[in-house]
Amino acid sequence: MKNQEIAKIFNEIADLLEIKGDNPFRIRAYRRAALNIENLSKNIESLTKEEILEIPGIGQDLAEKINNYLKTGIVQTLEELKNQIPEELLTIMSVPGVGPKTAKTLYEKLNIKSIEELEKFASAHKLSSLPGIKRKTEENIIKGIEILKKGRKRHPIGKIMPLAVEIVNYLQKNSPLLKIDIAGSLRRWKDTIKDIDIVATSKEPQKVMQIFTEMPHVKEVLLSGPTKSSVILKEGIQIDLRLVDEDSYGAALAYFTGSKEHNIKLREMALKKGLRLNEYGIFKESNNEKLGGKDEKDIYDILGLPYIEPELREDRGEIELALKGSLPSLISLEDIKGDLHVHSKWSDGSHTFEELVEAARAKGYSYIAVTDHSKGLGVANGLTEDRLLEQSREIKALNKKLSGFKLLHGVEVDIKSDGSLDLDEGVLKTLDIVIASIHSGFKQSSTQITSRLLSAIKNPYVQIIAHPTGRLLGEREPYDMDIDEIMKAAQLNGTAFEINAYPARLDLNDIFAKKAKEMSIPLVISTDTHIIPNMDYMRYGISIARRAWLEKDDVLNTLSSDKLIVKIKKKIINQSI
Numbered sequence: 001m002k003n004q005e006i007a008k009i010f011n012e013i014a015d016l017l018e019i020k021g022d023n024p025f026r027i028r029a030y031r032r033a034a035l036n037i038e039n040l041s042k043n044i045e046s047l048t049k050e051e052i053l054e055i056p057g058i059g060q061d062l063a064e065k066i067n068n069y070l071k072t073g074i075v076q077t078l079e080e081l082k083n084q085i086p087e088e089l090l091t092i093m094s095v096p097g098v099g100p101k102t103a104k105t106l107y108e109k110l111n112i113k114s115i116e117e118l119e120k121f122a123s124a125h126k127l128s129s130l131p132g133i134k135r136k137t138e139e140n141i142i143k144g145i146e147i148l149k150k151g152r153k154r155h156p157i158g159k160i161m162p163l164a165v166e167i168v169n170y171l172q173k174n175s176p177l178l179k180i181d182i183a184g185s186l187r188r189w190k191d192t193i194k195d196i197d198i199v200a201t202s203k204e205p206q207k208v209m210q211i212f213t214e215m216p217h218v219k220e221v222l223l224s225g226p227t228k229s230s231v232i233l234k235e236g237i238q239i240d241l242r243l244v245d246e247d248s249y250g251a252a253l254a255y256f257t258g259s260k261e262h263n264i265k266l267r268e269m270a271l272k273k274g275l276r277l278n279e280y281g282i283f284k285e286s287n288n289e290k291l292g293g294k295d296e297k298d299i300y301d302i303l304g305l306p307y308i309e310p311e312l313r314e315d316r317g318e319i320e321l322a323l324k325g326s327l328p329s330l331i332s333l334e335d336i337k338g339d340l341h342v343h344s345k346w347s348d349g350s351h352t353f354e355e356l357v358e359a360a361r362a363k364g365y366s367y368i369a370v371t372d373h374s375k376g377l378g379v380a381n382g383l384t385e386d387r388l389l390e391q392s393r394e395i396k397a398l399n400k401k402l403s404g405f406k407l408l409h410g411v412e413v414d415i416k417s418d419g420s421l422d423l424d425e426g427v428l429k430t431l432d433i434v435i436a437s438i439h440s441g442f443k444q445s446s447t448q449i450t451s452r453l454l455s456a457i458k459n460p461y462v463q464i465i466a467h468p469t470g471r472l473l474g475e476r477e478p479y480d481m482d483i484d485e486i487m488k489a490a491q492l493n494g495t496a497f498e499i500n501a502y503p504a505r506l507d508l509n510d511i512f513a514k515k516a517k518e519m520s521i522p523l524v525i526s527t528d529t530h531i532i533p534n535m536d537y538m539r540y541g542i543s544i545a546r547r548a549w550l551e552k553d554d555v556l557n558t559l560s561s562d563k564l565i566v567k568i569k570k571k572i573i574n575q576s577i
Helices: 002-020 024-038 049-053 060-072 076-084 087-093 100-110 115-123 135-150 157-174 205-213 246-255 260-272 296-302 318-324 353-362 385-401 446-458 483-493 510-518 532-547 561-576
Strands: 179-182 195-201 218-224 228-233 238-243 275-278 281-284 290-292 338-342 367-373 406-414 433-437 496-500 523-526
Touching: 002 024, 002 060, 002 076, 002 100, 002 157, 024 060, 049 060, 060 076, 087 100, 087 115, 100 115, 115 135, 157 179, 157 195, 157 205, 157 238, 157 532, 179 246, 195 246, 205 218, 205 228, 205 238, 246 275, 246 281, 246 290, 246 296, 260 275, 260 318, 281 296, 290 296, 338 353, 338 406, 338 433, 338 496, 338 523, 338 532, 353 367, 353 385, 353 406, 353 532, 367 385, 367 433, 385 406, 406 561, 446 483, 483 510, 496 510, 496 532, 510 523, 510 532, 523 532
Parallel strands: 195 238, 338 367, 367 406, 406 433, 496 523
Antiparallel strands: 179 195, 218 228, 228 238, 275 281, 281 290
């Protein structure tokens, strides 16, 4: 929790500095520090001063701020900045979808000082005349105000999952539990989450509930009872803990995991069989005899179904397939042989090739692809053609020393505003892997964005389109583009789409990834690693793939490096015929 708190504070400082028009390098330093702290696999409270300084992007000044916050709960810089910025601006920025630049524009150009005024202007379409604000921005602002009025919003899974795991670990360590599991949409790995649902069983329920409601960071207790308690954390997230009898644990877990629609289908099946299904178990309707419920598998067995994995329980046809015995054999984390989107110190990554190889080997991978940014992304120290060739020589030299592992040489080449690529094709064709992506011009028209992506998809040397729709969960909507046309082009040209596992992206999402599978479009799952802990994000990409019904054979980086290269290079051969 402290990691997220400090990351939030550093991002708030960056926002306020941006409003002030401060040095962009200082702003980026805070954002980079926030990102790296949020991505730490360890609790920052457990680190020594020396270990904090080892976090990429953390120097003496930021380390001192971290240590002061851990001691006092305050970062003085943030308090000083808040005193320098009009309170009305901070209010406007509380609306989801309104960033610091937009808030400043609204305040200075239209003198908007309240959420009520903002809603009035947005509803009357009086914002889109301002520089940098379009009709879609107005729509997003209205949606953000609606979310704010409701008092609760959905949160990216990358923020919620670590928090839920920490809470489960805390309860396991501190209370007398027999079993405990995360349930709800979080167990189904939906990309955004409203609440955290936890199911548990214990012989001392009152003690468990007391410990739960008195956990650190609990802001408010909504309900405290022997079978259900609900709390709001200081982060504004609600957690519901349900305690059930041990012989009902499986039924409760199934009931509180499946979507509403999935559960309705199961209950309808039960009724047709003369059975009754609820969170306590599955019973004969005639005499109330309990047939099962201790184990989750009981429910599916008694209904004549194979076990349906949590990620599939959305009523998208999984029950019908289960009845036919045709459920997909879902991809697993263990199927992944390597990561195809990794950045090094050569651009905006934090590690050397050797450090990346060591970390990848520890995960059981047999290869990774170094795909640093191209020259157009100056802010990321993007590579020129000459630097890319120099990098190639260093990678070849390292590969000669490696045994049982291969470092593939690639690049994340920028798709420029006119659709051309940021590097000469003469250099691109020498690489093992070329992934192309958009990093600018997000507000172009649908025709322009679509044209840019089509141009890259059709290029014979581009094998993968990275984070294809450009969304950032809770921050940026997907590009305005013709996704059907783009997917047809990928299908025709044999260009792969990436499921970017970075939790703020998760792009492609599960809906489009499933469609890609149905169209036989190649897919890869990559982490977009910038610091080594990012490699752990592969689990998030796997969750999207499983929600998309993907199997091992649908994903290219389940292949060995040799087979992978042969597969992706077929695009060049096919296009040259």
